[in-house]
Amino acid sequence: MERELTIGALAQRTGLSVTAIRFYEERGLVRPGRNAGGQRRFARSDIRRLSFVMIAQQLGYTIAEIGARLAELPEGRAPNLRDWEKMARGFRAELDARIALMQDFRDRLDGCIGCGCLSLERCALYNPDDEAGLKGAGPRYLMGERPSG
């Protein structure tokens, strides 16, 4: 049983394409070594790293945001369970916030879409009392940049 994985093996294990993995390397999400012939050799822990990337992407995070999360993991050695758990705690907290926000959106939705207002100035969805909630972290295609007005 090999200690290291070729890019093809990693692709098979994760379901990602080989080109996607190279792209992720370019963006700093994985840092494979090279063998004598110049080919990439990945640690087994990179399976998990890329799993995390895929999951976070499904949840709407960008590569840059995911990279920032992964940067919390130790650099030199393979991250252990404790490292992952620590990192996952922050991730889960953000996810909780996102879910709460979506529920909030949904609850406002009936009132807003169905209501008689024709102006966003009075729209509950665009002018919720707690504007702060919308300014927090999170993927921009989910939360969006608020229009400046």
Place this chain on the structure above:
Amino acid sequence: MERELTIGALAQRTGLSVTAIRFYEERGLVRPGRNAGGQRRFARSDIRRLSFVMIAQQLGYTIAEIGARLAELPEGRAPNLRDWEKMARGFRAELDARIALMQDFRDRLDGCIGCGCLSLERCALYNPDDEAGLKGAGPRYLMGERPSG
């Protein structure tokens, strides 16, 4: 008080940029008329139409998906409350499904990130019992295309 709005006025009311509104017209999300000089003139109901676009985008829907929803509204006349409510019902149902899915993801997350599995083959997040749930409708950057493997 004017019955129709210029593109600039609409931009101010919605917080969108003028160019974004032109782009949305190109994609069929609004269908303004033109005045004698060839300039766009929008109905007041387009404020609401664009509000919907913005909200749906914040929730992760693509322009194409939003266009499909808006196509449910009547074409010739300005949509009334009942039209909007009918359309919003379907939208809300989808949103509920999305929230349920995210909660599901979150619940699986602790086990998956914190667990000892190094292979996606046994990962609860990638191989949930109810695969069907992931294949349903919804924005692809939230739900993602499942990798083929």
Place this chain on the structure above:
DNA sequence: GCCAGACCTCAAGTTTAGTTGAGGAATGGT
């Protein structure tokens, strides 16, 4: 009736997240 500011079209550029293709080198089983 002048003219700043708003509007018009069309083309090209931007970012994100990759894919596709060309041309070549390394790997590993026989």
Place this chain on the structure above:
DNA sequence: ACCATTCCTCAACTAAACTTGAGGTCTGGC
């Protein structure tokens, strides 16, 4: 040694959702 498969780099292409720029026209207040 052979050679199919896998891997390498680099450049260019794709799609979505806009923005920016060039060059020109309309509108409306004085």
